[in-house]
Amino acid sequence: MEQSNSFDKIVNLAKQRGFIYPSSEIYGGLSAAYDYGPLGVELKNNIKQAWWKMFVTSRADMVGLDSAIIMNPKIWEASGHVENFSDPLVDCKSCHKRFREDHLLENKGIQPEYDKTKPRDRKGLKCPDCGGELTPARQFNLMLKTFLGPLEDSASVAYLRPETAGGIFVNFKNVLDSMRLRLPFGIAQIGKAFRNEITTENFIFRTREFEQFEIEYFVKPEDWEQHFSEWQKVMKQWCLFLGLAQDDLVEHEIGPKDRAFYSKRTIDFEYKFPFGQKELFGLAYRTDYDLTQHQKFSGQDLSYTDPITKEKFTPHVIEPSLGVDRTVLAVLCAAYTEIEGGRSTTTESNKEKEVVLRLPYALAPIKIAVLPLSKKEHLSELSRSILMELKKKWVVMYDETASIGKRYRRQDEIGTPYCVTIDFESLEDHKVTVRDRDTMQQDRVAIDDLESYFNTKFN
Ligand code: GAP
Secondary structure, eight states: OOHHHHHHHHHHHHHHTTSEEETTGGGTOOTTOEEEOHHHHHHHHHHHHHHHIIIIITOSSEEEEOOOSBOOTHHHHHTTHHHHOEEEEEEBTTTOOEEEHHHHHHHTTOOOOOOTTSOOOOTTOOOTTTOOOBOOOEEEEOOEEEEOSSOOSGGGEEEEOSSTHHHHHHTHHHHHHHHTOOSSEEEEEEEEEEOOOSOOBTTTTBOSEEEEEEEEEEEOGGGHHHHHHHHHHHHHHHHHHTTOOGGGEEEEEEOGGGSOTTOSEEEEEEEEETTEEEEEEEEEEEETHHHHHHHHHHOOOOOEEOTTTOOEEOOEEEEEEEEHHHHHHHHHHHHEEEETTOOOOSGGGTTSOEEEEOOOTTTOSOSEEEEESSOOHHHHHHHHHHHHHHHTTSOEEEOOSSOHHHHHHHHHHHTOSEEEEEOHHHHHHOEEEEEETTTOOEEEEEGGGHHHHHHHHHO
16 A cells, blocks of 8 residues: 555544544634544543553652643743744745755755754755745744733743643652652653644644653663663553554664754654654653753752762653654554455455554544444344443444444444444344454354453453
């Protein structure tokens, strides 16, 4: 299958089957803004819950946080974002389109020079749309500004956070004092971040409003390398849990000139999306940069005293930083499977191409579909009672329209692991047929045993 073509199909499926819609569509949409539909919100929530469990609640060295999106603007002066969080913007002198210079170079296979103090060697770069001449690059700050209160003056400027990390750093002392933690420990947060991206691209890959999973893991300065490599392993495990194939993952060591201004070591976890190999997540060693800056700007003591040695120092930080929306996109791309010629045995679907979304069970938005073979009243009644029983434990969908073959294929397309079919025999033998999404194997299961059957399957 041609790669970009497969991506268009994933985007279409996402819209048609209620995962992700273009935002504000009835008003013509808004560039790079998307809304998660009924299945998308389930998928995203499942991913978030799994992340929280794996990275926070199942560990003894992690706690969570949910900080404000709009915080004191001094935070972003201290962190360096107001001064440094920018991308190189170029305009086409002919068609007036705007681009990120580094992306244009990357698209031509040239590794751009990220040193912002020097102009880049552009190797005769032209506008990719019309071939026109490009302006020299100017740095464009990505922070989304707003004003608090009735006056729109410099005193009321505030920013929507560009990363969730800021809220963690400024709560370091609160968490330390209230939770009596000892190094090493981490604070995790899931939440929205905002960036006024110059270019947005590839569906939900790069948007202006997005969600992050972030951890700031505080360590003794001399221990950073050990913790960095431990987090690298955990992030790899997370990628595999998501169903991403090992061969589609690349751990890319970022060179000193290309790292974010606060980082002394960064590894990008890149994924081979259908539109190219791109950054999925990042792991950075932020040193004591942030806590030191916040101490300077706030005048507060953000040091840590070792309870045994009584040594006082500023902790260093390892930061696993992951995009929630990019995770959703990678999960969809990895799960999307087309089966040429079909695999169903029903005559009408024979030889037709079938789509199966092979989502890991834990992430599937709908776990079970209840499908009565006919709409006849007594079958519906039994089916609805099975639906309500199963709904006590799992997210279950009911579908009684169209042929059973079509209904199976609808469920395959949205990644539902199991379909329960209730037929006329079910009224006699109190058994139903359970069909497996991946193997298409069918088991006849007693209605009274369904709960324990699915407990085994989902555990
Ligand atoms: N605190 C570090 C930090 O924010 P980053 O590499 O700028 O680092 C971390 O962002 C992750 O957030 C990225 O790896 C990506 O998954 C996600 N991300 C960043 N910008 C994004 C955007 N405009 N749209 C969607 N996801 C984005």
